[in-house]
Amino acid sequence: MESIFILKGDICYSKRLGELQTMEQGYLVCRNGCVEGVYEEIPADFQGVEVKDCGRSLIIPGLVDLHMHAPQYSFRGMHMDLELLEWLERYTFPEEVKYKDLGYARDMYGKFVDRLTYSATTRACIFATIHVPATEILMEQLEASGLCTMVGKVNMDRNAPADLTEENAQVSGEETVEWVLDCRKRFQRTKPILTPRFIPSCSDEMLENLKKIQMRYGLPVQSHLSENVEEIVWVKELCPEAEFYGDAYDRFGLFGADCPTIMAHCVHCEEQEIQRMKENGVFVAHCPESNMNLASGIAPVRTYLEEGIAVGLGSDIAGGTTENIFSAMMHAIQASKLRQSLMKENAAPLTIPEVFYMATKGGGAFFGRVGSFESGYAFDALVLDDSRLGEPEKHSISDRLERFVYLNQEIDVKAKYVEGREIFWR
Amino acid sequence: MESIFILKGDICYSKRLGELQTMEQGYLVCRNGCVEGVYEEIPADFQGVEVKDCGRSLIIPGLVDLHMHAPQYSFRGMHMDLELLEWLERYTFPEEVKYKDLGYARDMYGKFVDRLTYSATTRACIFATIHVPATEILMEQLEASGLCTMVGKVNMDRNAPADLTEENAQVSGEETVEWVLDCRKRFQRTKPILTPRFIPSCSDEMLENLKKIQMRYGLPVQSHLSENVEEIVWVKELCPEAEFYGDAYDRFGLFGADCPTIMAHCVHCEEQEIQRMKENGVFVAHCPESNMNLASGIAPVRTYLEEGIAVGLGSDIAGGTTENIFSAMMHAIQASKLRQSLMKENAAPLTIPEVFYMATKGGGAFFGRVGSFESGYAFDALVLDDSRLGEPEKHSISDRLERFVYLNQEIDVKAKYVEGREIFWR
Secondary structure, eight states: OOOEEEEEEEEEEOSSTTOOEEEEEEEEEEETTEEEEEESSOOGGGTTSOEEEEEEEEEEEOEEEEEEEGGGGGGTTSOOSSOHHHHIIIIIHHHHHGGGSHHHHHHHHHHHHHHHHTSSEEEEEEEOOSOHHHHHHHHHHHHHHTOEEEEEOEEOOSSSOGGGSOSOHHHHHHHHHHHHHHHHHHOSSEEEOBEEOOGGGOOHHHHHHHHHHHHHHTOOEEEEESOOHHHHHHHHHHOTTSSSHHHHHHTTTOSSSSSOEEEEEOOSOOHHHHHHHHHHTOEEEEOHHHHHHTTOOOOOHHHHHHHTOEEEEOOOBTTBSOOOHHHHHHHHHHHHHHHHHHHTOOOOOOOHHHHHHIIIIIHHGGGSSOSSOSTTSBOOEEEEOOGGGSOGGGSOHHHHHHHHHHHOOGGGEEEEEETTEEEEEO | OOOEEEEEEEEEEOSSTTOOEEEEEEEEEEETTEEEEEESSOOGGGTTSOEEEEEEEEEEEOEEEEEEEGGGGGGTTSOOSSOHHHHIIIIIHHHHHGGGSHHHHHHHHHHHHHHHHTSSEEEEEEEOOSOHHHHHHHHHHHHHHTOEEEEEOEEOOSSSOGGGSOSOHHHHHHHHHHHHHHHHHHOSSEEEOBEEOOGGGOOHHHHHHHHHHHHHHTOOEEEEESOOHHHHHHHHHHOTTSSSHHHHHHTTTOSSSSSOEEEEEOOSOOHHHHHHHHHHTOEEEEOHHHHHHTTOOOOOHHHHHHHTOEEEEOOOBTTBSOOOHHHHHHHHHHHHHHHHHHHTOOOOOOOHHHHHHIIIIIHHGGGSSOSSOSTTSBOOEEEEOOGGGSOGGGSOHHHHHHHHHHHOOGGGEEEEEETTEEEEEO
16 A cells, blocks of 8 residues: 655755755655655646645754764763763763663663654664663664664673673673564664674674674674773773774774774774775764763864765764754854864864754765655655744745754654654644 | 742752852742842741742742843844854844834844743843934833843944944934933833944944943943954954053943943953953953854853953853853853863863853842842842753752753743742743
């Protein structure tokens, strides 16, 4: 049975970095979960099809969050007084330990999934904890939400509190395999992604095992890279044989060369590292709010874009405080302006069309044909009501998009679709 | 007739920079528009007085916005692609010209005052435009709102479009005097403040006139200082005799020495300028979001605090996008972390207690005994419902304050009082 419907409204999406496609009072056709096209008039083939009139609302692709930690949602917005390594030790690890308790996990993940469901995010790459049962609870809840996500049971076998460290590399690998097999049976929209936490938490043996698992099951990978200066120094001490931080993953085949890989942060990447990221096709998850909050710095995003490296945005809950990817867009622009201004760089600040691309098609590419309204893309869409901000009819779609990025509240996201499924309409 | 009532809730205020005073389920007594005190139990004298139970809501002093431009509210959140001087020329001046039209002014200022009324702001220092009639419309509306504000008819007689430039310094002065006299007759809570826009817009003759007016009427002063690098170069060209930007005001007695003065931004102040600000008792209006959005840079707030210079926060609508001073608190912390991280400074980042102080008692001092719950302070108070953010009862008041700063929405401000008057309760 063919499923087909049309949204009518002020449409905005991106095909290429830095360009906005806009159409006032256009028709966006969804056919079997995919975008058929954007039209000024309803094409002859679709006469008679149901049209949902969104009035002057904006219609844009769903937003993609390439990096967030579900178990940290419980303390979002608190504890922003430390830098990364101390922050992990003092606040984050003790919280993640609690996810051994399934009651706690069900309760806290339930709140997280509820908020993510009603956010602007349609796709996300998510870290859980080392605990397989809790991770599967999270995945069950995400599956039920209708969102499309990749979720990682985290691997860590060193340099963490005893109750957040896996017994050894072998046990970590075995549990990972069981988890992968189990969730492949159980979930359609919620995919496993290999998630070695970061080099300081991962022994060589564990990374070797994970590579075998990655190859056997064709899994994507997510981790952290060059976030904080002290962290980078520590990685150098831990892996003196690595040429640079990213090489410590690449030596084990976990840096994109033959598997889709997201590296979060990439704040302090050196030239050689950037070249490797480019060669290997690594995706950068740019998390500007977190990089401010943990005083990590500002990633050289303009360089990544000029090199043709794929960049998406991440909320990094709870180094970032909010799951709202519009805020990540705002912070990305603000950070790029401060980088230019404080570091006397010639790099032009990021623009609204650029961060919009990163938040949609840029990050969406990690999921396939996602994040645009080009024909054949997954029908992930948001209906945004900006009437609260005043007189939409007096401004261009691009001005309205900019204003929405800076001033939106969650409630202004009126409706959300993922693969053509209505997630909510309020 | 004595007016007296009590708010009960989780109370938080500041007496000194960097310290929070907190009391769970405390009683805050208002007597004739002033704070009587904060008590663990209702004192014997006040038994039988009406108690408004705010449950687990936070009760904090009202927030103070030391710098904003009312006529720019109409384009907030848009046009963030240029730096200061081009931004003024391309977007801001053309908008301000429109306030010659009283119908437009009434409409647009009405929207601005409505939003300010329902924000967390209880006190504000506001720029209008050069137009006296429109400025008085704004002041009428503010007076009716119940907020306490200082409003400036702007003075500018050079380097702006013809229709935003006053005829000459004499006319500017005469109109300013008439305006001051008129609004002193008409308004109680809405005070005139002298507002030479910034040095590039103000001839020497005009500044001389304004000083005479300042002295005759004992007026406070507000203006802009050292916001943008190009602006500073221009000021040097325009006033080669000034030792530094601030000296171009000080030569005319408009830099705090004998009149309360706010200087907005102070991003690039040099050592000599900072010393003069300190000697003269200048108030700094720190506007971190605007300084990001216009790529101006990050003010050395830690230095100002160490020097004992008074610092408050400003939204700088519409260089800043939002009137929400909690956002200014967030941006102030984030900016201070980036300044530290990018400029390799040893200066410690700003903390929640510090930015809270700046947003309350720090800026409030410009209005007198304002911005704290110490005895005798004006009863300006907010009731904040943070239940949407989850389980207030499980967290300390200071953690809840931090979370509120990062994650609040306007609707979470449940009630607002100014000088004991209820502005709203929703």
